[in-house]
Amino acid sequence: MKQLLRLCFGILSCLLLACDYSPSGSHFEEINPNQQVLADITLTDQQDTIFVRGDLNLYFNVFLPDREYYGHTLELGDQMLSNGDSKGGAYYFQSEKYSDGFHTLRYTAYIRSGTGSLADKYRAEAIQVSRTWVVQIYNSAPTAPAVTHIAPEDGQLHITSEPYTGLLFKSMDLVRQLSDFPPHILASTTDPNTTSWTDDNYIGGPVTYWIVVHLDEKKYSTGTAGTAASYHYPMPAILKASYEVDNQVKITFSSTPFKSFKSYVLSSDMGFFETYDRNDTVVTFPDPGFGRDLPSTLRTYTKASLSYYDNWYASYNTIPGRGTAWGPFEDATILRSAATDRFLIWQAGTLYLYDAAAMRVLQQRDVSYQSMDHGLAKSALSVDGRYAYIVLNDVIHRISPSTLQTLETYQLHDLLPYTDYNSFGIGVSNNHRLMIAAQNTATGMDTVYLVDMERRKVLTRIGKEIGAAYSELSSDGRAMRVSQSIYLEQSNGTWQDQAHVTQDTYAFAFHPTKPLYAYKEGQKITLYSTITGARQKIITTEKELFQYEIDAGSSHLFGYEEKMARDRNLYVYNLDTGQRLRKLKLADGVIAFVYKDRIFSHERFIQL
Amino acid sequence: MRHLLLTLLAGILLTGSALAQGGLYVSPRLGYGTFQMSLMKEFQQRIIYETQVNALATDSFSPYFQYGLGISTDLTELTRVGTFIERGSTGGRVAYEDYSGEIRVDNLVNYTAFGFLINTRKPLGNSGISVMGGIEVNGFLSRLRMLSYSRIYDTRDSSESDFNSFGFGVKPYIGLQRPFFNMPVELSAGYLAGMNGPFHLPGQQDSYLTLNNSDKKLKPDWNGLRINLTISVPIMK
Numbered sequence: 001m002k003q004l005l006r007l008c009f010g011i012l013s014c015l016l017l018a019c020d021y022s023p024s025g026s027h028f029e030e031i032n033p034n035q036q037v038l039a040d041i042t043l044t045d046q047q048d049t050i051f052v053r054g055d056l057n058l059y060f061n062v063f064l065p066d067r068e069y070y071g072h073t074l075e076l077g078d079q080m081l082s083n084g085d086s087k088g089g090a091y092y093f094q095s096e097k098y099s100d101g102f103h104t105l106r107y108t109a110y111i112r113s114g115t116g117s118l119a120d121k122y123r124a125e126a127i128q129v130s131r132t133w134v135v136q137i138y139n140s141a142p143t144a145p146a147v148t149h150i151a152p153e154d155g156q157l158h159i160t161s162e163p164y165t166g167l168l169f170k171s172m173d174l175v176r177q178l179s180d181f182p183p184h185i186l187a188s189t190t191d192p193n194t195t196s197w198t199d200d201n202y203i204g205g206p207v208t209y210w211i212v213v214h215l216d217e218k219k220y221s222t223g224t225a226g227t228a229a230s231y232h233y234p235m236p237a238i239l240k241a242s243y244e245v246d247n248q249v250k251i252t253f254s255s256t257p258f259k260s261f262k263s264y265v266l267s268s269d270m271g272f273f274e275t276y277d278r279n280d281t282v283v284t285f286p287d288p289g290f291g292r293d294l295p296s297t298l299r300t301y302t303k304a305s306l307s308y309y310d311n312w313y314a315s316y317n318t319i320p321g322r323g324t325a326w327g328p329f330e331d332a333t334i335l336r337s338a339a340t341d342r343f344l345i346w347q348a349g350t351l352y353l354y355d356a357a358a359m360r361v362l363q364q365r366d367v368s369y370q371s372m373d374h375g376l377a378k379s380a381l382s383v384d385g386r387y388a389y390i391v392l393n394d395v396i397h398r399i400s401p402s403t404l405q406t407l408e409t410y411q412l413h414d415l416l417p418y419t420d421y422n423s424f425g426i427g428v429s430n431n432h433r434l435m436i437a438a439q440n441t442a443t444g445m446d447t448v449y450l451v452d453m454e455r456r457k458v459l460t461r462i463g464k465e466i467g468a469a470y471s472e473l474s475s476d477g478r479a480m481r482v483s484q485s486i487y488l489e490q491s492n493g494t495w496q497d498q499a500h501v502t503q504d505t506y507a508f509a510f511h512p513t514k515p516l517y518a519y520k521e522g523q524k525i526t527l528y529s530t531i532t533g534a535r536q537k538i539i540t541t542e543k544e545l546f547q548y549e550i551d552a553g554s555s556h557l558f559g560y561e562e563k564m565a566r567d568r569n570l571y572v573y574n575l576d577t578g579q580r581l582r583k584l585k586l587a588d589g590v591i592a593f594v595y596k597d598r599i600f601s602h603e604r605f606i607q608l
Numbered sequence: 609m610r611h612l613l614l615t616l617l618a619g620i621l622l623t624g625s626a627l628a629q630g631g632l633y634v635s636p637r638l639g640y641g642t643f644q645m646s647l648m649k650e651f652q653q654r655i656i657y658e659t660q661v662n663a664l665a666t667d668s669f670s671p672y673f674q675y676g677l678g679i680s681t682d683l684t685e686l687t688r689v690g691t692f693i694e695r696g697s698t699g700g701r702v703a704y705e706d707y708s709g710e711i712r713v714d715n716l717v718n719y720t721a722f723g724f725l726i727n728t729r730k731p732l733g734n735s736g737i738s739v740m741g742g743i744e745v746n747g748f749l750s751r752l753r754m755l756s757y758s759r760i761y762d763t764r765d766s767s768e769s770d771f772n773s774f775g776f777g778v779k780p781y782i783g784l785q786r787p788f789f790n791m792p793v794e795l796s797a798g799y800l801a802g803m804n805g806p807f808h809l810p811g812q813q814d815s816y817l818t819l820n821n822s823d824k825k826l827k828p829d830w831n832g833l834r835i836n837l838t839i840s841v842p843i844m845k
Binding site: 121124 | 663664667697703704706709710763
């Protein structure tokens, strides 16, 4: 029974775990995986090697007849440029994103395999058809050749440069920048291996050359410059100038060895010199006169142009005038006090106190006004140097002759009874008498006042028709020139016109240290006493002096004749003997004065 | 489903033992039969079409064994009644392979049947051999397991689905019986005819399989010849 039950349950469990039917069949089909593919992939307007600089449009033509198209990839090296379902007909290639050099461009088309296999039916199998091209990318900036060597050879400059070794060469230029001329193209070539150039119109001066290379492309369209090199041969210039016998000026200048030389031209106030001889480099000019430095220009002309505009190079020099330099005080009023050895110089808007012994500026004051107004003097210094006055903005300032600072100021109405004047000039004497020569253009009546500054009292007034404003006070305060008349103070306080008849305002001059005045008639100069009015002496001058003066320091009379500015001579006479002490040729436009033992111009002085 | 069967089996045994007057037999049985499965074969053709390639139905619901166990008792000396459960299976395969991959769709069908049988015998002479004839009536719990597997190059995909179906069958049969070692052995041949409902998702009878996009339902068809060998082991006398 037990066995039966065991049998039952055994069979039962077999039943439940019975071997169900298990299929075991298989079916293999021989399918040929190989396919013949008819295909062609090309790029419009490109060959197997593509040269790219910048951006390029690539147009692909994909010919795959009777084939279902799955998609494409476009790769440059191992970078994916584009991929997708479409045929990818055009691609905008930006070559600057990639390095220069050779790359492989691969276009791969994926098409249905068409083998009939399981994978093919389920579109999981594709055939890859690709085409490669070589792409040469060249985006680099052009390396322009450097200029390596410059040397003179056979009277010309020979320039050596490196050849151009890159791609896309179109042309290159040799550019020259000479002295301070603008740079210009000296030569051009279309041969990239050119290394030797000649500059046949160099004559000297600092010069720099460089090469500019032009490529056959758009990016660097203005050209790229290479490393420059410089050379310098001194330009012809004045080497030295010296004063020779009879004040002749001998000038020596340097020469140029270069073939392009045509001529030298030396021009200055002294004269004009031209030569076509390269070695003719010494010039002697006659006496140019005293008083001024002599700016000179040496021009060297070349046979061809140095730049677009010029075929000459200029060297500028200033040849110093004779004597010693001082100042300069051009266009200045120089009032001199021989007793204290001081000059009061008013130049432009600045007042200077000058020590004439040490020859230096002691004080300086900015006054911002001019020293002359239509010929009316706005400054005055007494001959003994004790009183100094200036007029600023119609206000009379008494200034200290040692510090130039204002001590007192006077309005016209403080000193004069009537003040309706356009302008006035001043003069001051050793006894502190102030002459105020006032101009009234409305009435035409000019009036000259003499004011005693100690007592603040008008001593006299002389009214005249126009021209009285141009007047002068003697150093002792007892004589005045009012326009073309001389007035002497009499013992009773009146002023007497000496009744000289002349139209020449410059006929008269006061002696600064003696009670004398001088009256010129042609070449005759007569000295009169300012006390008695009597004639004292006559001297004769070689030529009629246009303007003359008597120096307080030396008591010499000096003046210059009426002539063109470049032909003037300064004549100096000893008043005691009447002897001519000096006839000095003056340089163009120079006005000189005698002071003690020297003759001064605005920038030079020499011994008398 | 199995629990139900076990409970049923236990019930049958106990009832049987209670009812037995005469002998009570436990009868394991082995059968071999053919299956019509016409709709399943059509289903395979449909699968072949769907693969888009030249797939072949390498296995097409070929004849196979059935296993069963019954409990029977003698009503009279020559009549026996009993109950049984039986398991049968078969299957079909659609296969294709080429250099690029393979496709395999297996439709494994099996059933668990339980039913009643009744037969009579008539002894022939003295040899102990009897001629017998009977009829079986059973219900079917069928199951379809669809296994599909595909590979394209190295990409694999597989899936598995189960469907159920209910039905019933009737099998008349004739045969010979001869006792061996006091255990009657029967060899019979018969024809099973039945009707089955469509394969549907387990638990959802409204979600049934159809053959294609039409309304033709997919049903198993266990009809076919059967040959059976049964050994009745007496457990009570």
